[in-house]
Amino acid sequence: MQNKTVLFDKFGTAAELYVKEIPLPPINDNELLIKTAAAALNPIDAKIRNGSSFVCKNRKDPFPWTLGFDFAGTVESGSKNNEFKAGDKVTGIAGHPFNPCAYAQYIKTSDKLVCKVPENVSLKEAAALPTAGITALDILNTLKEIKDKGRVLVLGGSGGVGHLLVQLLKINGYSVTAGASAKNFDFLKRLGADNIFDYHEDYKNKFKEYFDAAIDFIGDDIGIGLYEVLKENGLLITVPSYSFDKVINACPCNKKVKSVLAAPSKEKLSDLLTLCAKGKLKVCVTEEFKLDTKGAQNAHLKIESTHTCGKIILLP
Numbered sequence: 556m557q558n559k560t561v562l563f564d565k566f567g568t569a570a571e572l573y574v575k576e577i578p579l580p581p582i583n584d585n586e587l588l589i590k591t592a593a594a595a596l597n598p599i600d601a602k603i604r605n606g607s608s609f610v611c612k613n614r615k616d617p618f619p620w621t622l623g624f625d626f627a628g629t630v631e632s633g634s635k636n637n638e639f640k641a642g643d644k645v646t647g648i649a650g651h652p653f654n655p656c657a658y659a660q661y662i663k664t665s666d667k668l669v670c671k672v673p674e675n676v677s678l679k680e681a682a683a684l685p686t687a688g689i690t691a692l693d694i695l696n697t698l699k700e701i702k703d704k705g706r707v708l709v710l711g712g713s714g715g716v717g718h719l720l721v722q723l724l725k726i727n728g729y730s731v732t733a734g735a736s737a738k739n740f741d742f743l744k745r746l747g748a749d750n751i752f753d754y755h756e757d758y759k760n761k762f763k764e765y766f767d768a769a770i771d772f773i774g775d776d777i778g779i780g781l782y783e784v785l786k787e788n789g790l791l792i793t794v795p796s797y798s799f800d801k802v803i804n805a806c807p808c809n810k811k812v813k814s815v816l817a818a819p820s821k822e823k824l825s826d827l828l829t830l831c832a833k834g835k836l837k838v839c840v841t842e843e844f845k846l847d848t849k850g851a852q853n854a855h856l857k858i859e860s861t862h863t864c865g866k867i868i869l870l871p
Contacts, residue, residue, distance in 0.1 A: 559871065561658035561851045562619040566606030569855035572622075574848045579661055586663050587639055588631040593682035594657040594846070595625035596858045596867045597715065603655065604855065609796070613653045623657030623869075624648045627672060627682035634666050644672040646681035646828070648819050658851065660871045670824050673832035680831065680838040683715075683866035688827040688838070690817040691720040694792055695727060697813050698768055701790050705767030706730045708784055710754060710777070712746075713739035713864045716794070717772060721746045722836050732766070734758060739864050742839070759783045774798035779805045839865035846871045 557576040565571060582588045600622050602608035614620065627646035633639040647669035650656040656664070672681045694716075698707070707724055711717045712733025724731045725747040733743045734754035743751050752758050762784040769785055771778035774795030779802055781791055791812045793802045799814045806812040830836035842857060844850035846869045854867055 556661070559660040559846065560656075561622055561846065561869075563604055563622070564619045566604065566611070568605070569601075569852045569859070571604065572848065572851045572855060574846065574851065580663060582632060582663050584635045585665055587634055587645075587666055587669060589626070589628040589645060589662045589664065590631050591626055591628040591657070591660055591662055591846075591871050592678040593627050593868045593870055594623045594659070595683040595686070596623070596854055596869070597625065597686045598858060599624070599686075600655070601855050601859045607797075610653050610655075616654070621650075621654075621656040621658060623659075624651060624655045625682055625685045625687075626657040626662055627678040628662065631661070636666070639666060639669065639671070644678060644681075645669050646672050646678070646685060647824065648685045651819055658846065658869060660846070668819055668821055668824065670821060670828055673828055676828060676831045679840050679843075679868060681828070682868055683838045683840050684719075684827055684831065685819070685824055686817065687715040687866060688719050688836075689819050689823045690716045690794070690815070691723055692823055692827060693817050694720055694770060694794065694815050695723045697792055697815050698724075698729075698770075698790065699727070701811065701813070702768045704728060706732065706765065708732045708734065708762065708766045708769040708781070709748075709772075710734040710770065710781065711772035712748060712751075713742055714772060715863060715866045717770075718742070718746055718839055718865055719836065720770065721748050726830070726835055732762070736862070742864055746837075746839075764789075768792065770794070771802065774802060778802040782807055782810055785810050840868055841865035842867045844869050 558579040563571040630643040649664040713735040732750040733748040768790040769781040771793040844854040
């Protein structure tokens with residue numbers, strides 16, 4: 556069977572991406588063959604493509620490489636444990652942690668990070684949920700360990716992880732202030748943010764020592780600057796792994812900091828899908844691109860712009 560797949564032969568810009576039909580490897584007894592309905596983009600995809608991700612140091616197979624962790628689709632053939640059968644609608648993470656392969660017409664993957672999709676959740680929404688949703692959930696759980704209530708600032712609240720985190724914070728009783736560009740204010744209002752501000756403004760003086768916690772999706776000096784908006788004993792949660800040490804080392808003695816690196820699990824994904832099925836959590840897919848060379852390149856340019864709203868997906 557030939558499989559339309561996004562590939563790249565060397566590290567570089569989005570222009571390195573191309574689509575080619577390649578043979579589908581044999582499916583082992585503990586693997587699923589899934590026909591892809593949608594694959595979702597995450598910032599790590601672009602970092603793998605340009606060579607800056609930790610994944611690149613650990614990936615042993617030679618070029619060309621495949622891309623993409625998050626997907627949703629229909630099972631073509633199930634594994635022998637009988638949890639999944641042909642025709643099941645599923646979503647999950649493929650190739651975690653070092654061999655992403657979701658940007659393809661067909662995916663072969665183990666069932667360790669795969670869940671059935673509830674009937675009232677679309678496959679597009681399901682594809683966009685796994686990595687972003689689990690990251691948001693891990694941020695929430697880290698926050699709850701130290702601050703189980705209070706005012707939280709989310710800088711980058713309209714992004715892929717941010718828009719899910721805003722909703723999870725509200726579900727759990729936090730007061731949420733979200734920073735975003737002015738064009739995304741209405742989007743954040745619909746998600747339930749209590750307060751919204753333009754992050755181009757001088758928010759550090761406006762909210763000086765105001766918040767119980769702040770979430771940093773940007774890192775470096777911008778992440779460090781968020782200490783100024785925290786009360787005494789306030790908590791900063793920083794997400795960009797490349798600047799963990801820098802942000803953590805800058806923590807004032809009267810404040811706290813935690814880093815979060817998402818730890819995917821089937822249980823977490825199942826919990827998120829349940830929230831979606833109950834209408835409590837909405838995954839907002841805002842842009843769709845075709846699974847072809849131009850579509851993959853344009854989708855990567857968009858995710859690298861850092862001006863995304865909600866989630867971006869590729870459609871075979």
